[in-house]
Amino acid sequence: METSTGRLWIVATPIGNLGDLAPRAREVLASAGVVAAEDTRRTGQLLARLGLERPLVSLHEHNERRRIDSLLSRLHAGEDVAVVSDAGTPLVSDPGLLLVRAANAAGVEVRTVPGPCAAIAAISVAGLPTDRFVFEGFLPSRAAARRARLDGLRSESRSLVFYEAPQRLADSLDDMAGTLGETRRAVVARELTKLHESVYHGTLRELADRARSDPDMSRGEIVVVVEGASAPPAATAAAEIDRVLRVLLKTLPPSQAAAIAAELTGAGRNACYARAMSLREP
Template identity: 45%
Template sequence: MSSAGTVKETKNTGTLYIVPTPIGNLGDLSERAVAVLRTVDCVAAEDTRHSRPLLQQVGSKARVIALHEHNEQQKAQTLIEQLEQGQSIALISDAGTPLISDPGYVMVRACRRQGIPVVALPGPCAITTALSGAGIATDRFTFEGFLPAKPQQRRKQLELLKTEVRTLVFYESPHRILHTLQDMAEVIGPERELVLARELTKQFETYLFGNAEQLLQRLHDDSNQQRGEMVLMVAGFQPSEQTSDEPGAEAQRALRVLCEELPLKKAAALVAKLYDERKNALYQWGLKNLNN
């Protein structure tokens, strides 16, 4: 394995290699990754059906087994035993760097605890690829993975993150992107810059820029932009934005009048439409100022 630049195995113990695979463009698979995949005894893949064509293309003769979120706890000990017998194993995911919103943590942790060498190869990762091409602040960022699928939980999570000063990075799926942008428009508001990166390194790679409402409109106007793998980035909160949460004076007066006849939630929705204000900001202002 020295030609692949990897750690030499000792005491007849095998090595677990963490091998990134392309997120779209097959040309991004490194020579070192190819060398490892060709020489290991076994490849633990998130989806064997997805990974076999890639392994065949690089000439890997390794045995392939499935290692995913539903069986990792059960499979880990079997793989540990194989490593202790001197076999080498490569861990790969469907695309990109393993363990980044993908299985593998249990396996790597078990190896570290038992003194089995773990060698992580650098390579493709959708997070860093999206950030480097987005034109958004990258000096500090936090990766939040996928937001919750259920609307109430998703909005609750966004509420917790709305004042995070670091750039927020999410993965999102095509069938939820519209709902997520709608929730961001209501919870985070129109002040924040967003970048949606989709189909990275593929033929139809696209970066879309704007606030949540603008991106939502673009995706409504062009349904093709709702397809493919997505990374959604949100500019960090700026403390000066706090003042923009308070509705204008006219909107406040209208809300006071309407609340004499209507529930606060309904009144806030009407005023938001009439005065181009944020419904949530009006509602929160009403809770603080109209129920005393």
């Protein structure tokens, strides 16, 4: 008798308050043949608090690739596999992508049990535009790489969402203020849904200064939300396009120069090409 393939479940777990666990998440965890966890000790504690006892295997950034074959074997044998992270929604700055890709390629059904996510929770209370936003995860730990990443986001008009480690918060806010602008509005949300939940509002400079003087601000799980860049005046934008095109046209044909200028400035490619042709004319 042929065994049907199990399902791979991506299960969101609480980011602090156990009451936020969805009833369906508990059902899936209770029935899974195995739970693949970022930290088996932490997930074991969660299961114990739910009155559950399930087999656990570790699945983290250092072993995910090695785990794929054994987990696919379980799935093909008919077992359901539940993937959880330390807290929140798996694959959002957490392991699981390689396994989900492999399951999709192998014809295994992948299902989600949505729930808590620190990034979405922070956006919902930030009071900054939420109709469009960019999730950037963790910034690089090294200062030069961090500033380079931020420099690439200088003109991003959508709200920016970052995760940050407590020991790097003050340095990251300093770099954000220096790169994105000291008066840019931002929010630091820490320990969301937990006893010491705190949401700090201010400009990037104000928040950076407070992070230096207030040790509590740099404790726990942290999300930073930054408002997007204001659109530059049309004349300023046009001048920037011309400046970029003049440099590129020294060594590139108009079509290539226009493509690169469009990517660098956010302008339309056709508009850049038309301008490139005008600048190229003697």
